[in-house]
Amino acid sequence: MAISLPNPDSLKIFSLVLLSLLLLPFSLSALFLSLIAGRNPPFHKSCTSSPQRRRRTILVTGLGMAKGLTLARSFYLAGHRVIGADFEHPRIPCSGRFSRSLAAFYRLPRVDGDDNDDSESTKTNTNTNTNKVYSRALRDIIEAENVDLWVSCSGVASAVEDAQAKEFVESHTSCKCIQFDVATTAKLHNKRSFATACKKLGLSVPETHEVTSKRDVHRILAACAKSESPLRFILKPVGVDDAHRADMTLLPLATKVETERHVYGLPISETSPWILQEYIPGGEEYCTHALVVRGEVKCFVVCPSADMLMHYTPVSPASPLWRAMLDFTAEFVRRSARPEDMTGHLSFDFMASEGMGGDEGRRKKKKKKEKRVFAIECNPRAHTAAVLFDHRGEEAEAMVRAYLSAVEGTQKGEKTKSLASAEDSLVVPSNSTRSRYWIGHDVVSLLLYPGLRWGMGFTGFRCVLAAVLDLVSHVLLWKDGTFEIWDPLPAVLLYHVYWPLVMIEAWWYGRRWSRINVSTTKVFGC
Known part of the structure; x- marks a missing residue:
């Protein structure tokens, strides 16, 4: 395909590609050392050697994103067989497919229709047919690999399609799915219908x-x-x-x-x-990630949020805000029409405010905790905050057991646990959990960009020094969200194969973009 006009983003595209090439020797050195030092993965011996727990086959979709890769690694280290799948460009390999945690990887058909067709009816029919192909592809993988559990880590554009696939898979196979049904997903995915649902349930929303x-x-x-x-x-x-x-x-x-x-x-x-x-005054925004199995919140984490979140620091369970957000999540599930049928990932975005946030009389009868946090939207899918659950230790083992309870736990129709007993078994990140960052993002945002602004006279040296010190502290004290010493290939290929090819393709086809999210591999158009 010929290029009619030069891409205005050419400078930044080729600057990033050049940066990838310049840093390649350092990455290859890290890869070589990791292959030597990390030959033996840190398996959870208590899980692999337990005669009471059979080895399961688990399908994880969304391996190109850090959240999917994190969960796949956790299941693998717990001794289970992991199958990976994701949407993959024919010419751009998904970096997660090279993880040593996978027994096999499958490319999934995309769920979006043909954007070049201007006919709305044609688009609708195309999307419907494509979604059927997607659902059948998942079923074929599940049947071929004898999968016990499908853990959906869908992106923002495929949440409803994954819900449709869940209903199809569970109606045609014995596989259980960590994914809400279509009605629940569609209701929570839409900002307006989510707010309406919360009001009906008596929960606090703007x-x-x-x-x-x-x-x-x-x-x-x-x-x-x-x-x-x-x-x-x-x-x-x-x-x-x-x-x-x-x-x-x-x-x-x-x-x-x-x-x-x-x-x-x-x-x-x-x-x-x-x-x-x-608008809720106060400016404190938080995001949550929760695993819900048959109406019970099994795993839960809270971290401060941002417009494009690239640094994840867990909020302590001792915080009143953490408690308020957990209570909101548990109450939302409990007050829903059929909580026993709710199994999936549930993520809320909250705003916290010390004041009443307007319309004071409307909220005076609310409990104190509901005056402080307001759910502004819901993501009925896994959140990247899942990377705060480490791959090893008691919490990692407990998280894996929580997922497998969808297959091994209480059978459908039995009563769910009381709120108190459910909290006793709630899995949260350990107190020693380190904050997460992505080295590729921080090198650009905390080193190159501030240095460029300083060189052009737009900022002072003290600002550059502060940014560089932040980068150093992240490298020394935090943990990269993708790199693992026993599984280094996904991170190396992410920065030196995947992103350079994505950038070059964007330049070739003249696609404009404003930002990229390294953790989710999302490119933000403009």
Whole structure:
């Protein structure tokens, strides 16, 4: 395919490719030393030698992302047979496929339709047919490998499709799935329907309105301006929109004209709805990751969040905020229509505020903990915070047992545990868990970028020094989210094969992008 115009991102693309080439000798040296020092993986002997626990075959999808790779390694070290699968470009190999934790790897058919077809009906039919092919591909893998448990680590674009595949797989095989059904996933995946569901369950969420036109936005803002305690709002796209997802502009702006100008530039329509969500003052945002098996929260972790989270530090279970977020998660599951049928990953984004956050009277009757945390959205899938569960130690063994309880534990129809007994068996990261970072991201964001700004006179040397000291502390005290000394290939190939090929392909086809997430391998378009 010929290139009609040069890609405006050429400079940054080839700078990153050149950086990968320059650092390749260091990575190869680390690979060589790791292959010598890490020849024997740190197996959990208590799991592999236990006669009460049979060896299971577990399918993990999403191996290109750090969360999927983390879980696959944990199952492997616990003595189980792990099969990996992911969407993979024909010319760009998924780095996770080279993990020594895998007995086999399969390329999955993509679930998205043909974006070049302008016919909406054709797109719908194409997506439906493609999803059927995807579900059948998973079933074929499960049958061929005699899989006992499928652990879905879907991305944001394939959560509903994985839910459809779960229903298909469980209706055609004996395999159990760590994935919610279609109705639950679709309800939680949509920001508006999630907020509505929380209100029905009596749980604390910000005031949320779905808008399908710019007129809707102005009407709601005008009505709120007349109240005794006027609220501020943030506009968010309901679907996946890389170009606007980071826009945190508070509305209304200082003048009506400024507000109208800002809203006018947003692609709000009947086919592309947005939500107008109450702004919670305080600025503390958190994300959670939970494993739910038949209505019981089995694993739980909380960490501070950001627009693009690349540093993960666990919040202590002794924190009142941690307790409030766990209570919200457990209550959400418990108050749902059929909690005994809920098995999957459940991740919430919360805002924490010391104040009431507006509309004070509406929340006065709430418990104290519900005044402090507000769920702003839900991700019915595994969160990257799962990397905070280490691969070894008692917590790692307990996490693996928690997943396998979907196969080996209480049978469907029996009563779930009480909240107190469930908390006794709750798996959380150990107190010694180190924060996670990604060396590829930090070298660029804490070394090269600050150095470039300093060289161009945009910042002072003290800022550069502070960034470099952060990088050094991460390397010495934190843990890389992908690299393991006993399994080094995925990290090396991620930085020196996968990302260079992705960058070159983006340049070749003229695809614009603004950011990349190393942990999830997501490229944010612009």
